[in-house]
Amino acid sequence: MSINARKDSPQQTEFRQYCQDWLADNHPGEPPVRLPLTALEIMTEDQLNYLQAWQKSAYDAGLIGCDYPVDVGGGGRTDCQRVANAEMIAAKTPFLPNIIGLGMAAPTVLYHASDELKQRLLPRLFSGEDIWCQGFSEPEAGSDLASVQTFAERKGDKWVINGHKVWTSLAHFAEWMILLLRTDKSQKHDGLSYFVVPIRAALGSGVTVRPLIKITGETGFNEVIFDNLEVDDSLRLDEVGKGWQVAMTTLLHERGAGELQTPRSGGLKSKSSHATNAAGLLALARKTQRGSKPASEDPLFRDKLMRQVIREEALKQNQRRAQVPALLDHPMRLALQNKLLSSEIFQDTAALAVEVTGASGSLYLGDENAPAGGQWHMSYMNSYGMTIAAGTSEVQRNILGERVLGMPKSK
Amino acid sequence: MAQPKNFGFGEEAVLLKESAAKFFAENFPTDRLHALVAADSTPNRMPECIWTRDLWQQMVDLGWTMLAVPESAGGIGMPAVAVAGLAEELGRAAFPSPLLGTINATYVLAAAGRGAETALMDIAEGQSATLAITNRQGSWEAEDTDVECSGGKLNGTAWFVQDARKVDKFLVSARTEAGISLYWVAADAAGLRIHPDAIIDLTRDQGHISFENVEAVELTDEGVAALSKAFPAIWTMLAADIAGAAEWLLQATVEYVSVRKQFEHPLGFFQAVKHPLVNVMIQVDETRSLVYNAACAIDTEPGAAVKYAHMAKASASETAAFAASRAVQYHGGIGFTWECFVHLYFKREKHSQLLWGDAAWHRARLADILIVAA
Numbered sequence: 001m002s003i004n005a006r007k008d009s010p011q012q013t014e015f016r017q018y019c020q021d022w023l024a025d026n027h028p029g030e031p032p033v034r035l036p037l038t039a040l041e042i043m044t045e046d047q048l049n050y051l052q053a054w055q056k057s058a059y060d061a062g063l064i065g066c067d068y069p070v071d072v073g074g075g076g077r078t079d080c081q082r083v084a085n086a087e088m089i090a091a092k093t094p095f096l097p098n099i100i101g102l103g104m105a106a107p108t109v110l111y112h113a114s115d116e117l118k119q120r121l122l123p124r125l126f127s128g129e130d131i132w133c134q135g136f137s138e139p140e141a142g143s144d145l146a147s148v149q150t151f152a153e154r155k156g157d158k159w160v161i162n163g164h165k166v167w168t169s170l171a172h173f174a175e176w177m178i179l180l181l182r183t184d185k186s187q188k189h190d191g192l193s194y195f196v197v198p199i200r201a202a203l204g205s206g207v208t209v210r211p212l213i214k215i216t217g218e219t220g221f222n223e224v225i226f227d228n229l230e231v232d233d234s235l236r237l238d239e240v241g242k243g244w245q246v247a248m249t250t251l252l253h254e255r256g257a258g259e260l261q262t263p264r265s266g267g268l269k270s271k272s273s274h275a276t277n278a279a280g281l282l283a284l285a286r287k288t289q290r291g292s293k294p295a296s297e298d299p300l301f302r303d304k305l306m307r308q309v310i311r312e313e314a315l316k317q318n319q320r321r322a323q324v325p326a327l328l329d330h331p332m333r334l335a336l337q338n339k340l341l342s343s344e345i346f347q348d349t350a351a352l353a354v355e356v357t358g359a360s361g362s363l364y365l366g367d368e369n370a371p372a373g374g375q376w377h378m379s380y381m382n383s384y385g386m387t388i389a390a391g392t393s394e395v396q397r398n399i400l401g402e403r404v405l406g407m408p409k410s411k
Numbered sequence: 412m413a414q415p416k417n418f419g420f421g422e423e424a425v426l427l428k429e430s431a432a433k434f435f436a437e438n439f440p441t442d443r444l445h446a447l448v449a450a451d452s453t454p455n456r457m458p459e460c461i462w463t464r465d466l467w468q469q470m471v472d473l474g475w476t477m478l479a480v481p482e483s484a485g486g487i488g489m490p491a492v493a494v495a496g497l498a499e500e501l502g503r504a505a506f507p508s509p510l511l512g513t514i515n516a517t518y519v520l521a522a523a524g525r526g527a528e529t530a531l532m533d534i535a536e537g538q539s540a541t542l543a544i545t546n547r548q549g550s551w552e553a554e555d556t557d558v559e560c561s562g563g564k565l566n567g568t569a570w571f572v573q574d575a576r577k578v579d580k581f582l583v584s585a586r587t588e589a590g591i592s593l594y595w596v597a598a599d600a601a602g603l604r605i606h607p608d609a610i611i612d613l614t615r616d617q618g619h620i621s622f623e624n625v626e627a628v629e630l631t632d633e634g635v636a637a638l639s640k641a642f643p644a645i646w647t648m649l650a651a652d653i654a655g656a657a658e659w660l661l662q663a664t665v666e667y668v669s670v671r672k673q674f675e676h677p678l679g680f681f682q683a684v685k686h687p688l689v690n691v692m693i694q695v696d697e698t699r700s701l702v703y704n705a706a707c708a709i710d711t712e713p714g715a716a717v718k719y720a721h722m723a724k725a726s727a728s729e730t731a732a733f734a735a736s737r738a739v740q741y742h743g744g745i746g747f748t749w750e751c752f753v754h755l756y757f758k759r760e761k762h763s764q765l766l767w768g769d770a771a772w773h774r775a776r777l778a779d780i781l782i783v784a785a
Contacts, residue, residue, distance in 0.1 A: 282782065296782050299775070306774035309781060310701070310722045317700035324417045326425040327703060329658070334700075337693060397686040405665045405692060407679030 008083070015066070015080045019087035022061050027091055028054050031268065037276065039099040040169045040385070041220045048131075048173055051097035054265075055128030063088060064102070064263040065126040068110060073123030081261040088265035095266040100170060101125040101132030103262040105178045107253045109196065110260070112237040112246045121176070121196065126263075133174035135165040135181075135197070135224060136247070143395050146189050146244060150181040150226060159183075159195070159236075161206075161229040167389065171209045171222040175200040180247050183240050192243030195235050202229055216381045217365075254390050257335040276346065276379045278309045281353050284372065288357050295356045304352055311345045333404045340396040343386035350380035418707040420492045427489070428496035431475070435504035438466055441659075441752045444505060448613040452749045458607035460576040460616040462507040467577075471537045476510060479517040479644075484528055485535035486517075491644055491709040495651040495702055502655030505614045505759050509574040511652060512541030515645045516582045522640035523593055523631040530595040530630060533580060541577075542645075543569035543596075543620050544584040544638060551768045553584070553591065553638035558622055560585040560592060560629075565602075565622035573766070575605050575618035583620075583627065584634050591634035594627035601625065612762035613755055643720035646767055647705040650720075650727035653763045654698045657734035660756050661691050664738045671743070684741055691737050694730040701726050718780050725773035731760035 008016060033046045042048050058064050063084040068074020096102060102125070109121055124130040141148040150163025163181060171177070177199045184191035199207045206229030211219040238246045252258045275283075285296035285305055295301045318341070321327050322334040353376040354361040363370035364377055387393045401407045448461050470476060478494050480486020494514060501510055517534055519542065520527040534540060546557040547570050558567035565585055572581070581603075583594045596603060602625040608617045631637055665688060668679035678684045705719040735757040739746040746753050768776075 286782070302778040302782065303771060303774050306725070306777050306781070309777070310726055310774070311697065313704070313719075313722055314697035314701050314726060317704040318696060320416060320418070321700045321703060324420055324703075326420060326428070327418070327699070333692070334696060337696065341693065394682070394686070397689045398682070400689045400692065401679070401685040405661075405688065407665060407669055407685050407688070408677045410680055410682050410685060 009078070011077060012080055012083050015077065016083045016087060019063060019084050020091075022063070023087060023091040023093070026057060026061065028057070028094060028268075031094060035094065035268070036220075037379070037382070039095055039097045041218060041382070042097060042170070042173070043219060048097060051094055052128045052131075054094045055096045055098060058088070058093070058096070058265065059127040063265075064096070065106070065122070066263075067260060068106070068122065068126075071115075072110065072118040073126050079261075081263055085261065085264045089267050092267035093265040094268045096128065096263060098125065098128045098131050100134050100178075101128075101130070101176075104134055104250045104254050105132045105176070105196070107258055107260045108178060108194075108237065108246060108250045111249050112194070113196070114234070117196070117234070117237075125176075130175040131170055131173045132176045132178065133168050133171040133199070133224075134250070135168060135177045135179040136250075137167045138164055139166055143392055145180070145247070146192065148180055148182060148192065150179070151185070152181050152183050152193065152195070152231075154183070154233075155230075157233045158230050159233060161195075161197070161226045161231060163226050165224040165226075166212070167221050168209075168224050169221040171199065171224050172211060172219075177224070178250065180243050183243075187241075189244040190241050192247070193240050194237045194243040194246035195231060196237065197229070197231055197235060199224065206230065214382070214385070216378050218378075218382075251391070255336065255339050257332060257338075276350060276353075276376070278305070278312045278349055281305060281308060281349050281356070284353055284376070285356050288360075288371065290356075290358055295358075301356060308345070308349045308352060311341075312349070315341050315345060330404050333400075336396070336400055336404060339390060340393055340400070343383065344393060347380070347383035347387055350376055350383050354380050414704075414707045414711050418492050418703040419490055419710055420496070420703065420707075423489065424493035424496050427478075427493050428500060430473075431497050431500035432503070434470075434473075435500060435506060438469075439463070439504055439506060441505075441755070444507075444614070445752050445755060448507060449749065449755065455609070458609045458616065458618075460607065461613075462577060466506075467508050467539075470508065470510065471539075476513045476537065476539060477517075477535045479514055479521070480531050480535045481521060484531035486531065491647065491706040492703055494644075495647060495706040498648040498651035499655035499658075499699070499702070502652030502657075502759075502763075503659050505656055505659070505755055507574075507614045507616075509539040509541055509577040511648055512574045512578060513539045514648055515542050515641070516540035516580070518641035518644040519582055519593065519637055520630065523637040524633070527593075527595075527630040527637075530580070530582075533595075538579040539574075539577060540580040540582055541572055541574050543572045543575075543581040545569060545571040551772065553635040553642070556584045556586055556591065558583060558585040560587050560594065560627065563626060563629075565594060565596070565625040565627045568619050568621045570619045571608075571766075572618050572620050574616055575620060576607065576616050581620060582630075583622070584638065585627075587632065589632055591638075592632045593630040593634045593637060595630055596622075596625060596627050600627075610762065612758045614759045615762060639717075642767075643705060643716040644709050646720045646724035646773070647702055647709065649763055649767055650698060650705070650723040651702045653727040653731045653760060654695055654702055656756050656759055656763070657691070657695045657698070657730050660734045660738040660753065660760070661688065661695055663753060663756075664688060664691075664741050668741055678741065678743075687737055688741065691734050694726075694733050698723065698726045698730040718777065721773040721777040721780070724768060725770045725777065728764045728768075728770035728773070731764040735760040735764075 066075035066077045066080040070076035152159040152161045179195045183193040208225040288295045357371040365374040477486040478489040482488040546555045581596045602623040604621045701723040705723040708716040708719045
């Protein structure tokens with residue numbers, strides 16, 4: 001990487017123009033349904049159908065999987081996904097529903113699956129026709145992921161799986177699951193193996209998916225129970241006992257620190273939704289009367305509002321500085337902060353929004369007088385999904401303290 | 412105008428930052444700093460001004476004091492992002508010098524128009540300077556000064572003047588019948604007296620400057636405009652210094668907690684220590700990112716420079732206080748002593764936290780911009 005930020009290569013320049021042209025003609029327009037804030041909150045088939053149709057058209061146009069090899073359904077380009085992402089976001093497109101497939105399963109499959117499996121799985125993953133989910137966490141294995149107990153017993157060229165996965169977002173829509181499980185009870189990390197499992201096909205015959213209800217009252221994630229599910233050995237990724245290493249590929253990409261850029265689009269909002277960022281918070285403070293004046297005129301609130309504005313700008317500038325090696329002490333130092341900061345900043349912004357609205361902050365979705373329809377409260381509660389999932393904020397701080405600052409490993 | 416993605420931090424800026432880091436590491440390691448400035452621990456000692464003129468002369472010879480002087484005035488004309496890189500290394504070394512003062516004066520002079528060209532040439536020739544524009548209350552507003560000028564003579568006192576005893580020239584703001592004017596005054600001018608302040612920071616000196624019928628050359632009668640235009644750079648360079656010093660505190664503390672053992676483990680094994688140090692890192696990085704963004708705005712998006720510089724200094728003041736506090740705390744008993752080097756940086760950061768506006772002051776100004784404008 002040069003000391004200067006990336007300038008578009010000739011290929012990127014041409015591709016950027018192509019993306020802009022295509023998006024100008026093919027933006028899906030106003031959604032017919034109220035969209036959830038993220039893919040993890042998709043609740044209805046109508047929402048899913050609309051979003052899947054968008055993902056398929058973007059894939060067919062070559063805007064998804066751009067940097068993956070052609071023979072697995074990719075675009076065969078070099079460092080072009082970031083170009084497509086920037087253009088999709090600039091065009092305010094809907095988000096992509098197959099978020100776990102694109103962000104976590106695809107790179108893992110690419111780096112660890114057989115050629116045959118890659119060719120079979122990746123095209124339908126990119127197109128969004130197959131939604132993917134992730135089977136990592138268990139009731140007894142949260143932050144301590146390597147203690148998963150779901151067990152696969154070998155029977156010839158088959159494996160028989162029993163166990164219990166939780167917090168499985170999108171499982172109720174998913175065809176496939178990436179599944180971390182145990183094949184050897186006598187070892188911890190080295191007793192793990194990694195599979196891809198067609199859970200939809202096995203519903204009622206070895207797989208049960210049950211919705212979990214979040215603190216907001218919404219569904220969106222699930223528990224998945226395996227009861228003597230038989231899967232073929234050809235669905236194993238990498239060697240038996242190498243599951244932990246495969247899972248690291250998944251987690252690295254989940255944290256946005258992998259080599260492959262995750263396809264991302266977004267920016268399109270339903271009419272009734274509001275911006276859950278500092279700008280949305282400022283707008284809320286301006287129209288919320290506290291006593292005789294708007295909350296935005298109260299010096300104490302102004303101070304708190306500016307703290308959030310500054311943190312949000314800093315996160316944006318961190319992402320910019322992460323691309324300038326001369327201004328980085330450690331190559332992963334900013335990349336590994338990204339998930340931690342974005343989730344905590346979002347949480348604090350939502351908390352402040354609820355606080356700004358005073359007594360009206362007690363009102364929730366069903367109340368016609370609720371500020372912003374009660375969505376700030378829902379956002380605030382949902383923010384805990386972000387500070388807990390994908391490695392809690394506490395685990396993230398361990399990772400940063402150990403890998404970046406080099407402090408001794410904690411238990 | 413859109414900002415360049417890489418902050419405009421080009422090859423010259425990289426080389427400057429690297430050579431500054433090397434210069435300070437080779438010539439002025441922390442033990443030398445401590446031996447130089449912390450020889451006397453007496454709390455009520457006479458205010459001192461301790462620095463190394465030979466190293467300063469080397470910095471002048473390297474051109475560092477004239478980086479921000481436009482080429483048209485005989486300077487180097489480097490962008491603010493490059494200067495910020497140098498300021499960050501200066502802070503990392505906690506180096507006692509009038510570099511920031513000279514850079515600050517440069518930005519004001521550059522904003523002061525034709526009348527300031529001769530003064531800019533003084534800096535291009537290697538002279539040092541500092542701002543004498545603050546009143547007794549410590550107001551950071553451009554309009555506020557306790558110095559007056561009438562009939563070409565300055566009277567009154569300028570307060571909180573940084574590195575007052577190290578510089579050749581003062582850039583003074585004074586009230587006239589017409590408003591606020593700026594003046595360029597030699598440190599040895601007749602009627603000018605430097606009264607040293609007893610300050611906590613061992614790596615700086617500070618004073619208040621009294622003027623009694625001091626003959627002065629007016630640079631501009633648009634003093635408020637010139638100062639206001641230069642403030643973003645002044646705040647940003649100090650924020651860069653803070654970020655550098657905070658990084659030193661972070662690294663020194665990480666090193667200590669990785670070695671020092673209690674309860675059979677290095678301190679850094681315990682998350683009660685590890686996690687707050689990660690929070691220090693997060694703060695430092697927030698400040699650094701905002702510093703380079705603000706510096707880049709000064710270079711390429713001047714209309715947004717005030718806003719971004721408020722963000723940078725608000726963040727930096729928080730970082731200064733937090734990094735300083737955690738460094739002493741996690742050094743434990745030794746961190747509480749004079750012999751441990753941490754106090755040098757602790758004190759520099761506490762001084763910098765308040766200088767040119769603390770976090771709440773900058774957030775209040777930022778709110779005035781963002782909330783009124785929208």
